[in-house]
Amino acid sequence: MGQHSAFSLLPIAAHHLDTVASTMDAAKEILKQPPPAGLVYVTARVQTAGRGTQGRVWQSPPGNLYMTCVVSLEALSEARLPTLPLEAGLVLHRLIVSRLPFEARPALWLKWPNDLLLQTGPVATKVAGMLIEVHRGHVLVGLGVNLAEGPEIDDGGRPAAGLAELSDALHPEKRLDIAEAFASGLAETLSPSWSTEKRRETIKAWSRITRWNEPVKLRGRSPGIPQADATVMPLQLTEQGHLEVRHADGRHETLVAEYLW
Numbered sequence: 001m002g003q004h005s006a007f008s009l010l011p012i013a014a015h016h017l018d019t020v021a022s023t024m025d026a027a028k029e030i031l032k033q034p035p036p037a038g039l040v041y042v043t044a045r046v047q048t049a050g051r052g053t054q055g056r057v058w059q060s061p062p063g064n065l066y067m068t069c070v071v072s073l074e075a076l077s078e079a080r081l082p083t084l085p086l087e088a089g090l091v092l093h094r095l096i097v098s099r100l101p102f103e104a105r106p107a108l109w110l111k112w113p114n115d116l117l118l119q120t121g122p123v124a125t126k127v128a129g130m131l132i133e134v135h136r137g138h139v140l141v142g143l144g145v146n147l148a149e150g151p152e153i154d155d156g157g158r159p160a161a162g163l164a165e166l167s168d169a170l171h172p173e174k175r176l177d178i179a180e181a182f183a184s185g186l187a188e189t190l191s192p193s194w195s196t197e198k199r200r201e202t203i204k205a206w207s208r209i210t211r212w213n214e215p216v217k218l219r220g221r222s223p224g225i226p227q228a229d230a231t232v233m234p235l236q237l238t239e240q241g242h243l244e245v246r247h248a249d250g251r252h253e254t255l256v257a258e259y260l261w
């Protein structure tokens with residue numbers, strides 16, 4: 001509890017919990033009191049109601065990593081929000097890559113806006129997901145990383161995989177180590193003030209790590225949209241970090257992460 005890291009400009013405080021409904025809710029509990037300045041994060045061993053975007057379930061058995069980082073929007077600037085998932089994704093990608101054996105590294109890539117995928121066969125498996133929410137003037141960055149196991153996916157999502165079998169550095173025993181490294185990496189990335197140049201660098205770096213030739217499936221969009229489950233081709237990130245895609249009929253659309261709606 002309340003340990004501080006000397007490695008980043010934003011001070012870091014951690015709360016390690018055992019069983020929670022969701023670390024997003026645990027983080028919101030913490031926000032009922034004014035939190036300390038800097039980055040606060042919560043981890044849990046197990047979640048009983050872990051969630052993804054649009055109310056989807058995030059399966060959360062023991063042995064995987066579940067955490068939520070909280071940073072005040074004041075410290076960030078609102079202009080940074082659209083690119084925040086990209087920045088967080090880059091931190092996550094860098095962290096996991098650094099713990100993978102050299103030969104496995106090229107298989108790891110980021111899918112817009114919040115998935116970390118591992119390409120070991122024709123279908124990439126999902127090894128981590130991020131969920132961003134804004135609450136009481138703070139941004140909450142939730143992260144789930146499959147270490148021990150990739151649970152059975154039965155809701156139409158892509159298959160999941162665990163990372164532990166690839167590297168001892170991604171063993172479930174390293175869970176809190178990985179959490180701390182993610183929090184420090186995020187604090188380090190977010191500490192310098194935001195600039196147009198930083199935004200361009202982020203978009204460039206992220207664009208190198210995604211796979212532009214992999215179609216994106218739009219799952220369960222609002223009813224009434226004809227292409228509710230359309231498969232689209234990603235084209236490029238806009239200057240704001242939104243994703244421009246091409247539909248099968250040639251029409252272009254710019255996708256905006258759900259927490260910005």
Ligand code: BT5
Pocket residue numbers: 021022023024047049050051052053054056057058059060065066067068114115126127128129130131142143144145146150151153155156157158159160161
């Ligand atoms: C995400 O949503 O990928 C965001 C997941 C964020 C989870 C973290 S855990 C800590 C924090 N506390 C929470 O309650 N949440 C955050 P989305 O892109 O909507 O993906 C959800 C989909 O991924 C589901 O519909 C399933 O198909 C699939 N899925 C569920 N559990 C999974 C798992 N453990 N590993 C891989 N895929 C999973």
